[in-house]
Amino acid sequence: MKKRRNEPEADRRYLKILTGVLRHYATVLMQSDPKKLDLKALKEQRNLMRGINLRQNAGQLPLHSFISRKNTLVADYKRGAYLKDPESVGKPAGNPMSDPAGMDQMMNMLKGNMAMIVPQTLIMGWINAFFSGFVIMKLPFPLTIRFKTMLQSGIATRDLDVRWVSSLSWYFLNLFGLRSIFNYILGSDNSADQMSAQMQQMNPAAGASMFGPGQDPNKMFLAEAENLEVAGGTHEWVIEGVEDRVLQFL
Amino acid sequence: MTILQTLMSYLSLHPQPLKTPSTSLQLAQHAPTFLSSSDASRDTQEVWFLYEQLLLSSLRCEDDSSARLCLQRLGDRFGVKTSRVRALTGLYDEATASSKPALEEILKRYNKLISEDPTNTPIEKRRITLLQSLGRPDEAITALTKLVTHSPTDAEAWSHLAEMYKDQGLYSQSVFCLEEVLLIHPNAYNIHARLGELAYIQALTGGNEAEGCADAVRYFCRSVELCEWYLRGWYGLRLVTDRILAQGGKGMKKETVEGLNLKATKRLAEIVRRATAGEEGWKGFDPAEVQAAKELLEPAS
Numbered sequence: 001m002k003k004r005r006n007e008p009e010a011d012r013r014y015l016k017i018l019t020g021v022l023r024h025y026a027t028v029l030m031q032s033d034p035k036k037l038d039l040k041a042l043k044e045q046r047n048l049m050r051g052i053n054l055r056q057n058a059g060q061l062p063l064h065s066f067i068s069r070k071n072t073l074v075a076d077y078k079r080g081a082y083l084k085d086p087e088s089v090g091k092p093a094g095n096p097m098s099d100p101a102g103m104d105q106m107m108n109m110l111k112g113n114m115a116m117i118v119p120q121t122l123i124m125g126w127i128n129a130f131f132s133g134f135v136i137m138k139l140p141f142p143l144t145i146r147f148k149t150m151l152q153s154g155i156a157t158r159d160l161d162v163r164w165v166s167s168l169s170w171y172f173l174n175l176f177g178l179r180s181i182f183n184y185i186l187g188s189d190n191s192a193d194q195m196s197a198q199m200q201q202m203n204p205a206a207g208a209s210m211f212g213p214g215q216d217p218n219k220m221f222l223a224e225a226e227n228l229e230v231a232g233g234t235h236e237w238v239i240e241g242v243e244d245r246v247l248q249f250l
Numbered sequence: 251m252t253i254l255q256t257l258m259s260y261l262s263l264h265p266q267p268l269k270t271p272s273t274s275l276q277l278a279q280h281a282p283t284f285l286s287s288s289d290a291s292r293d294t295q296e297v298w299f300l301y302e303q304l305l306l307s308s309l310r311c312e313d314d315s316s317a318r319l320c321l322q323r324l325g326d327r328f329g330v331k332t333s334r335v336r337a338l339t340g341l342y343d344e345a346t347a348s349s350k351p352a353l354e355e356i357l358k359r360y361n362k363l364i365s366e367d368p369t370n371t372p373i374e375k376r377r378i379t380l381l382q383s384l385g386r387p388d389e390a391i392t393a394l395t396k397l398v399t400h401s402p403t404d405a406e407a408w409s410h411l412a413e414m415y416k417d418q419g420l421y422s423q424s425v426f427c428l429e430e431v432l433l434i435h436p437n438a439y440n441i442h443a444r445l446g447e448l449a450y451i452q453a454l455t456g457g458n459e460a461e462g463c464a465d466a467v468r469y470f471c472r473s474v475e476l477c478e479w480y481l482r483g484w485y486g487l488r489l490v491t492d493r494i495l496a497q498g499g500k501g502m503k504k505e506t507v508e509g510l511n512l513k514a515t516k517r518l519a520e521i522v523r524r525a526t527a528g529e530e531g532w533k534g535f536d537p538a539e540v541q542a543a544k545e546l547l548e549p550a551s
Contacts, residue, residue: 039368043400050402050433057436061429242471243502247509250478250517 015126016174017181019119024186030111040084044217047082051224055231059238070232077225080218088218127171135164253280254289257300268306270536277303278311285319298327305338309345317342336363337372344380353384371401378410387414398430405434409441421452443473443483450490460501466490467502467510474517481521481539488514488546518543 037045051073058066080086133155143151143162152160154168165173257280260267267273281304284290289297305320321342325335340356347353360377364370374397381390394411398404412427425448431441446469453462467490473483491511494502524532525540 036367036369039400042369046401046403053403053433057433060432060436065426065429239468239472242468242475243506243510246471246475247506247513250474250513 015123016171016178017185019123020178020182021185023115023119024182027112027115030115044082044084047076048217048220048224051077051221051228055224055228058231059236062237062239063235066235067232070228074225074228077221077228080221082221083217127168134167135160136167136170137165139163139165252289253284253287254292254297254300256280257284257304258296261300261303267303268310271310274307274310277307278313278316280304281308281313281316281320285316290323293327298324302338305342309342314346317345333367333370333372336370337376340373340376340380344376344383350384353380356380357384371397371404375407382414387418390414391418402430403434405431408434412444416448421448421455424448425452437476439473439476439480439483442469442476443480443486446470446473446483446486446490450486450493459497460494463490463494463497464501467494467507471510479517479521481518481535481543484514484517484521485539485543485546487511488518515547518547522547 054066054069054073058070061069076082135152135155139151141163145162147162151162151169152164152166153172155166257277260277260280264273264276267277284300284304301320301324305317305324308314308317308320321335321338324338328335330336330339340360343356344353347356357377357380360373360380363373364377374393378390378393378397381387381393391411391414394407394414397407398411401407408427408430412424412431415421415424415427425445428441428445428448431438432445435441446466449462449466449469453459453466467487470483470487470490474480474487477483487510491507491514494500494507495511521532521535522540522544525535525537526544
């Protein structure tokens, strides 16, 4: 009996690794090259970045340099000098589906999700078919009742000792533990790991660029112009008093 | 150790081998051995990085056949049409071109590439450098200003522009460009020192001398505040404070200037002593700069 339990477990572990490896290569294959931006889009993005840089590192400049830069940039931003298509100012943001760049981004997300979902469904089906609802191992140390939900998911026996671990719980423990193995096989930046993929799903804004589809660049420029105006009031040059600092500390 | 490991450890010791002739020669001498070794066919990031470095240093040392081979393999791996390989190809052609008409021909090719794809920054930069080496700084400056209007976050372009303006004697434009670099890299101590140098030059060539020197002192102070053993910073600080003291110390408190002068002298002396003795951890200094510091100190000692 004991032997029979161990065998499918070993199988499944290999299966888990193999699907991870497969998923990694499927994602790599399906990724399309990042699309090249045209000159105007580049200009729009980088000039906004310049304003942000100016605001963040204003302290590096003497007051007069900062003020003259700020005035030029604010005027340009308000005029819409850097916009990709100045005609679209004031119009509501277009349907992101109609923008080819946005379409591309969405397609990529969809592809990523597909690569997640398909093997996930398969492996879940496999697990359900073979290993639902039985105990797979016993921990060598006692635990309190609180751990029951963590270690015995999938079995509804109230009186079972907490030290017994159900197969489903073991699956989840493996899922976390496999990360280092994937790192070893596929290199550290792999897409086999579900955790990172899930993390991305939860927080898609983190990785996305600032100019996602549906954003109105003109509004971003106007907001930045306002930020710059505000920052202008609290300018402080880092070089002020540096002679004394050098004499004192170096 | 395999040749790959030797070269990688050399590169980690000298992250910028192209900076001095001796390090590029060292690297270029290994190029034929590496290219014929089995490591050369490995497909990892570091190997391709190494290929690029070897290509540049072989070109510098006139080992054109090794450079050709590096370029060919890079092209085979990444495609001859990628912008980076194209820029490297251009660089190779420029280096091996024998006459001015040949260079003009390359320039024409760059122009064509850019009109096909205006966002091809590596080629654009090659074109600017080529214009500069053909002795047309005005066109190079125009091209650079165009480049920074659409990519104002490119620190390399800004510092190049600053250098070109400086060569033309347009110091305030140069200062503007360097300030842009500071906005992108706020803690770049070398840029602070460069601003100090420019302020000093400006002060000497007309303009308000006392004020310019005071600005220069501040910039140099900032650079050594950010990088404690920055030779150029201390050197400049010493030079400018000498000048201020010789002029009677206008514009700044005399004790401060004297204190800074003393401190700079001490630091420079220590750098010179340790660098010439070749102490562990003090070998990174440029020998020419150490020599200059020594000469600056000599009359005082």
